[in-house]
Amino acid sequence: MLKKAIVTGGAVALLSTLAVGLPAVSYLRCGVTSLTESANDAMPLEWKLKQARQMIGDLKPEIQKNAKRIATEKIEVTRLEKELKETDQRLIKAEEDIERLTDDLNADLPEYTYAGHRYTSAQVKEDVGNRFKRFKTRQATADKLRQxxxxxQAxxxxxxxxxxxMLSAKRQLEVEVENLQARLGALRLAETTSTLALDDSHLSNTRRLLDDIATNIDVQEETLNVDVEYFGEINLDEPNDEDLLDEIASYFGDKDQAEKQEDSSELVAIQLD
Structure with a gap:
């Protein structure tokens, strides 16, 4: 009973650990992925283009390795073609010899002469049988070579x-990298132009500041002049009503005199016409 309880408790503890551990592993993996993506986003575009060029350059050893394999395969294909050609030529010659010997045997002669040597009918039959076996073996070999x-070749x-x-894809990647490099250069140039525009704005702000300073100086100078003209001196004389009346009469008298002179000028002008 105690043993069963211990086993049950251990199983429960193991399941609890797994239940807690699996989310932790998932969170850790998610965090690593997030950090990797953040690092990639923070990587400058110039560095990414440099990395792309490096990756394209890394294709060269693989291409060379594949080229070596292709060259080796071409040599093997050439060897097989030569071997198959020689085998076919031997088969043709063997077939011709077998047909010749067979035709001779069909003549049913007691002896046969070949290249100055005399052979009995039994010897010729045995030779034909051996030649035919070798022919079939060589023909099977030719079939295997052909396969x-x-x-x-395939x-x-x-x-x-x-x-x-692969070479076409490599060239396409190189063209795309050059295109992206040109676009990035245009982007950086546009950013530089934008920075220059900000400098122009700063210059305009400086101009407005100087204008404000000049306006403030003008206002202060005008204020100082007003103070000097109206409030800079003490009036020692009492105001006199007669002086005021004389000033009014003099003002309007001067105005009437000016109007009469204008009327006289107009009259003279009319008489001249």
Whole structure:
């Protein structure tokens, strides 16, 4: 009973640990991913382009390795083609010899002469049988070579196509990097132009500040003049009503005199016409 309780408690503890541990692992993985993405976002564009160029450059060893494999495969295909050609030529010669010997045996002669040597009918039959066995073996070999050659040629064609695709993709990546480099240069130039515009704004602010200073100086100078004219001296004389009346009469008298002179001028002008 005690043993069962211990086992049950251990299982519960293990499940609890897993229940707590799994979210922790998930949070940790999420945090690492977030930090990686933040680092990538903070990476300057110039550095990313440099990294892209480096990655494109890293394709060169792989391309060279594939080129070496293709060259090796071409050599093997050439060897198989040569071997198959020689085998086919031997098969043709062997077939011709077998047919010749068979035709001779069909003549049912007691002896046969070949290259100055005399052979009995039994010897010729035995030789034909051996030649026919070798012919069938060589023909099977030729069939295998032909299959191997076909497979190697198909593999070589696929490898060459993939190599062409890889080189084309590499060239496309290089063109895209150059395009992005040009766009980034234009972007940096636009940012520089924007910075110069901010300098113009600062200059305008300075001009407005100087204008404000000049306006304040003008106001203060005018204020000082007003103070001097109206409030700078003490009036020692008492105001006199007669002086005021004389001033009014003199003002309007001068005005009437000026109007009479204008009327006289107009009259003279009319008489002249």
């Amino acid at each position: 191997m050659l076909g497979a190697r 593999s070589l064609t696929t490898a060459e196509r993939r190599m062409d695709e």
